[in-house]
Amino acid sequence: MKHINDILKTNALSSKTAYINLSSTDDHSSPNGMVKCLICEDRGIVLDGDSAYPCNCMQTKKIENQFRHARISRELINCQFDKFRLDYYSSEITDQTHREGAIKALKAAKSFVENCLNSSHGLGLLFTGPVGSGKTYLAAAIANELMKLEKKVLFLVVPDLLDELRATYKSDVNELDLLDTARSIPILVLDDLGAHNYTDWTRNRLYSIINYRLNEQLPTIITSNLSLDEMEEYIGVRTTSRIIQSSRIFRLTVQKDIRLQIYQEREGKN
Ligand SMILES: Nc1ncnc2c1ncn2[C@@H]1O[C@H](COP(=O)(O)OP(=O)(O)OP(=O)(O)O)[C@@H](O)[C@H]1O
Numbered sequence: 001m002k003h004i005n006d007i008l009k010t011n012a013l014s015s016k017t018a019y020i021n022l023s024s025t026d027d028h029s030s031p032n033g034m035v036k037c038l039i040c041e042d043r044g045i046v047l048d049g050d051s052a053y054p055c056n057c058m059q060t061k062k063i064e065n066q067f068r069h070a071r072i073s074r075e076l077i078n079c080q081f082d083k084f085r086l087d088y089y090s091s092e093i094t095d096q097t098h099r100e101g102a103i104k105a106l107k108a109a110k111s112f113v114e115n116c117l118n119s120s121h122g123l124g125l126l127f128t129g130p131v132g133s134g135k136t137y138l139a140a141a142i143a144n145e146l147m148k149l150e151k152k153v154l155f156l157v158v159p160d161l162l163d164e165l166r167a168t169y170k171s172d173v174n175e176l177d178l179l180d181t182a183r184s185i186p187i188l189v190l191d192d193l194g195a196h197n198y199t200d201w202t203r204n205r206l207y208s209i210i211n212y213r214l215n216e217q218l219p220t221i222i223t224s225n226l227s228l229d230e231m232e233e234y235i236g237v238r239t240t241s242r243i244i245q246s247s248r249i250f251r252l253t254v255q256k257d258i259r260l261q262i263y264q265e266r267e268g269k270n
């Protein structure tokens with residue numbers, strides 16, 4: 001194998017430009033036999049004199065895999081604590097509570113991550129509030145932060161989960177895989193536990209996830225538009241009761257849907 005510096009010289013590529021692009025989802029080998037990483041020639045390891053170290057492309061791949069396993073969508077990767085804007089939560093005298101609520105929720109999200117570093121067992125979080133109030137943002141920011149810390153996280157969007165469960169109704173082993181993972185993953189995010197079409201069967205599946213996690217004291221982060229009364233109505237009293245028992249609850253409120261605020265900023269109208 002050529003020395004790394006020779007490779008760099010001959011290809012005149014920085015380690016950055018030699019990566020495979022992030023959108024590729026296939027395995028490390030290239031279908032047409034071409035090497036993708038010109039630095040390590042797809043070996044994943046770079047030899048430098050007597051020492052060997054993992055190539056940067058493996059790091060990219062690792063991160064990529066991590067996100068894929070965690071099921072965090074591309075858009076949500078951008079949700080980070082330090083980009084969480086408080087000015088979307090109006091702080092006019094009459095709206096004091098919007099900003100205060102957001103500050104408390106952000107603080108709780110950050111301390112959740114800190115607690116995860118000390119113990120893998122603890123209370124989860126429930127973010128409630130109207131459409132476009134930053135619930136998913138906070139849940140995703142937590143997941144992103146935990147992934148940076150190499151914690152095992154699974155981010156499930158509830159309506160998609162329900163679809164997947166229905167698709168495997170009474171049949172597949174896949175259903176068990178997904179359910180098992182949702183039950184036992186150290187940190188689970190259930191995004192948008194809302195007013196969907198639950199059947200008795202999907203309600204049961206949800207119950208089994210929540211109940212298992214409560215018993216094992218595995219924290220779950222939930223976002224929902226529903227009030228607790230509505231939650232009882234949609235997913236049942238027993239599941240809701242367990243969510244309350246195992247969560248700290250924060251309500252995010254806004255004077256105006258943040259999606260609309262972003263739109264108006266973009267279009268220059270305020
Ligand atoms: N505090 C914030 N700072 C920056 N961007 C934000 C903030 N809160 C929300 N956003 C952005 O606003 C949009 C809507 O936020 P989000 O998806 O978190 O709302 P939501 O409360 O989950 O709404 P829904 O009930 O419809 O699911 C997203 O694009 C998100 O990135």
Ligand SMILES: [Mg+2]
Pocket residue numbers: 135136137191192223
């Ligand atoms: Mg949401």
Ligand SMILES: [Zn+2]
Pocket residue numbers: 037038039040041042043044045055056057058
């Ligand atoms: Zn490489």
